[in-house]
Amino acid sequence: MKLILRSAIFLLFILSGTRSEGQSTAEDTVHITLNGAWERANTFSKEIQLKNIDNQIGMEDLRQAKSQWLPHVGTNAHYGKLANIPVFEDGILETPTYIPIHDHTTYEAGIEAEFNLYSGHKNHIAIQKAETKTELLQYLKSESVSDIHYKVAELYLSIQRSTAFVKLIEQDVNRNKKRLEQIQQLYNNGVILKSDLLRAQLQLSQQETNLLRMNNNLNISKQQLNIILGFDDHHPLIPIDDIAMNLGELKQAYQNYIQIAMSTSHYEKMAEAHIKLSELDEKNLKADKLPRISLFGEYSYSFPQIMLYPYANAPYALGVGGIRISYNISSLYHDKHKENAASLTVDRQRLVKAQTEEKLRTEINKAYKRLNEDLTEIEVATLNIEQAQENDRIINETYFNQLALITDLLEADTQLLKAQFDLINSQISARLHYYQLLRLTGQL
Template sequence: MYLKIAKKVLCAAICCTPTIVEASLPSDSLFLTLDRLFEWGVEHNLQLKADRIQLEMAEERIKTASSMKLPDIQIGLKGGVLGQPVVFEHGLSDATYPDTPDWSQNYAVDFTQPLYEGGKIRYAVKKAQLEHQAVSLQTDAHRAALKLDLLEKYMSLFSLYKQHEILSRQIEESELRLFDIRRMKREGLITNNDVLRSEMQLTRDRLSLTEVENNIRLFSQQLTILLGIKEDYLLKPDTTLFSMPVLLEDYEAYWEEAYREEPSLKWLRKQTELAKNEVKGVRSASLPQVSLYASNTLARPISRTMADLYNNNWNIGLSLSYSLSSLYKNNHKKKESRLAVYARQNEEELQLQHLRVEIRTAYLRHQEALKEVEALQLSVRQAEENYRIMQNRYMNQLAILTDLLDANTVRLNVELQLTNARTRVIYTYYQLQKVCGRL
């Protein structure tokens, strides 16, 4: 009777006592949802900050290229001392020194408006716009890769919490089992060997729990650094992730969407457009250039008579120029730009091949993870039943402690495998979303 009362008291004490992780880990915890993980991660990622700077620079390049359409206006001012001119009336003899003003002044305004540059300005603007779009697509690719990396750490942290939960329950049951074994030892039903082995098993479980606690601290610190929050926070993941829909769609649907939306492939297509635009830009150097020009000049003294008077003149007209040297200087550059287009198209085809492999791999891995969860759920039920049977048999002296501990180890391993499989389902689901351009 006394032993039954003591056992109940011990059970109540164990159930009411905080778990080891709650007692030993910092109490300053932070509940972290998946949406908040992605939001903070994107906000504080240094690579994405660099991409945002590159995007701003690309916007300025568009404005710079567009400004080439505007006219060039120059204002000039010259002033200085005039030297004494020498005039030779007969060859280099009979030098005379005419009177001239001592100072010269020149004020000029020149205006040039490009009318036709062979498309050079238009292609420069388009190049800047394509570069801006390419930087934006590269940012999308970096953002998707970052989210998947954050998710991997997040799911590892989630798995560690589940391991902690399983090990804590394991320790509670081991303590109860040790209580019963010690009672049976005092009653002379078993030897001291079973007590020692149970104590050793309990020590191993506690060491495993300590290792899990340390891993929780480490993964929490890694995430807090990436999210830009206090390192002292103990992050707690959202357990409702397991209830999210993770069903598979048709494989061809994934492929068609990836062909349209995958950021890396879209970036390569934009690079091909850039290369084609460069071909047109190189060709424009072999075309004539037409400009409208106008100028006004106010000068003193008059240059022909050296009279100390102001002279104002203006002019307006069209300027046409054509570089004959471009006919033989640009040939190799034209060929190089065409080859660059072929190179970009080849990279695009190569990425398509890689993308097909990635989609098929992610599709099969997610399918595999779903089936693994189904199989392990059945294995957990079987292991629970096996452990219950072995426990009853051991308490009735129909089995030895080794059989009971083996059953307990099998149950623990299967539960841990199920936890890992569930987290793998979430990860492979988002991995499939990434390769399709959805993440």
Template sequence: MYYLKRLFFLFFLLEISPKLLGQQVITITIDEALQLAIKNHAQLKVTKQQVIINEQEKEITKLNQLPIINTSIKASYLGDVDLFDGTFSKVMTQEIPHFGNSLEIQASQLIYKGGIVKNSIEAQELKIDLTKLSLENDEQTIKKTVLDYFLNNLRLENQIKIFNNNIELANQRLANVTQFYNQGITTRNEVLRAELLVKNLEQTLLSLKNNKAIIDYNLSILLNFPKESIFTLDTSNQEWDLLKEKDYYIKMAFLKHPSLLKLEKQLLLSDKQIEIIKSEKYPTIALFAGFNSQRPITTRVPALDLYANAWQTGISISYNIDNLYKTKEKQQLGVFQKQQLEYTNTVLTQNIEMSVNSAYLKYFEAIKQAEIIYSSLKLAEENYKISLAKFLNQLIIQTEMIDASNTKLEIELSLNNAEINIISQYYNLIYTTGTL
């Protein structure tokens, strides 16, 4: 459409002076800005580390598939044995070998526990998927934050240009009023009024420059650039036309939004946790084997200074009887928690659909608003030219000239905001689908 083409052209002509001492001007496209945002943002490093932690926890859980092996080695000094009769009177002291040592090895292998090991491993895999989706969600949020910074930066760049231009025009009018005053055509009050207008414009310009400096500083931190950097957004080769119908973006959100995908994984994890709880109702069956070597043999008198070696192997079955009445309540809690997630999924799906619908309509509203304001600007510019011609010919007083100037300035600022809003609403729509 015509207006969007004009918008692209206006942004292509945007310039920021790079002559600030010691400062580096960085021109960057929106796509480059978004890539840098997810590459350098500190918050993402935290979430990525959590992915690594969950992957390691999975490896630890997998170790439960391996046998448990315990070993014990002891060396001791054994004292002589005192023997007493039934009245605790000492009968004799029996000497025994004083050096004692033992070696014990025990091994066991779980072979059945209601599938608890398998389900625990699968639960850890789901937790890894959840963390990765949290990472995607964080990336979306960070991209949106950085994009808003850049669009505000672009808005301020345009406003600075607009105010510089209006200050130049105001200085020209001040020169004209001063000339009229020197010629005795107007009063000193008119000169003061013109000077005050220039000062007001300069005051606002100072605030705009400071606001831009704040955003530049914040972006330098977020994107890991030198803190003296000045950012300018290159939008010359960007297009913001929506080529699809609203239903396309709603379906895209349902398929790809990280929050919905995360909730789906949470539901699967809830099922796994219920299965893990159910496994408590089953007995624990394990194979075991052991070996024991001990010296001296003290099970007889006198003790023998010999090694007694013994081994064993078999199968063990254990069961916690209290699980018969505890597991049911735990399982019911898991069911309630899953139902809560299902209700949350319904609410989230509705909210995302409403957000996409709102963003879609706001995008086209932004285009229409900009077109209306552009038409108003043409009228304001024509009114300004007519008022300026009348003012120079002393057909109107300066108050009317200032009104025309202020009207033109106000509409120029509104148009700048409207142009930026088109870009903002376009990316906001993409953000609501979770695919920014």
């Protein structure tokens, strides 16, 4: 008895272990809203993580640019041996005489510092460029977040659509199976031809194939969404938002979307940042034609003393401080073409911004029109379902009373399923076009 009990416990342990490794339990299932999916994507999306690192790099570059205001301090030192010094008193072709050196050792250690007073505002321009690049990186991150949110919405709604399709097809398959039994009975009684039976069987097979395809689509979308959200590939994921959404109340006027896009769109802000960067590059080139003024100080400890006459075979210390002014004359003619190119780049970026605005207006108009189209199709599809249900009921009764053909029966079933599919597709399409409007206007 004890042996049997131990064997049963061991078998139960093996089966529970197998289930935990090969299957997901109900406790593992994640019921998630679209907003919850967006929040999780903000943390686990690799694309957003990369943009976060880019922003951190941009902040370090900004700190580096600001650090250039601090004085530049350096040290130097050397140690060596002096060679004998030949003096050619009678010319280089004659034998020289050598200056006697008692100690051939030479060494020097020093420190120097420089503080920039004026350099055509190049430091200030460098800081402005770093700040603008930091802003641009933030806009790029915001664009990536919007793109990821839209991608998550696509996958989330794709899962909802496939789930709804699977449910509809399963209901239709069960319905067709029951109807096939009735048709089989009519055929066995000699009431209908075998062609009716074959057509009913063919439609059932097609629906079972469609069911397999829809399940595959569902699993593919779930895997892609799981990856973005940081789950395992086949983690059970169930969207809990309603497919239907009252977009009519959320939808704004077309001009409102345009006005919002011109002020908050990531694309618009990125275009403005590129213009500012090109203008700063142009200013930086012009700054090269201005003088550079700085304070400097040097202090060194050297041996031997050959700096001032009379020379001495002894160590000495020397300190120098003052103001330094320099000017690069060659910049007057070397940078002429660079300045022309920089000016053209500014004009180009302004044209790119105008082109971006045109593209935004075009995309917003397209998404807005499609959204209105989807809302109309939802109303039509809702009415079509009511008509298709009534038509299917009538044809079903008339067929089994031998007043309709099998083609009429199958066509009525197909029309009902198509009307149900159309409603779901229109609801999904409307939400996607609404989210596209939010993405274009920088609100997603």
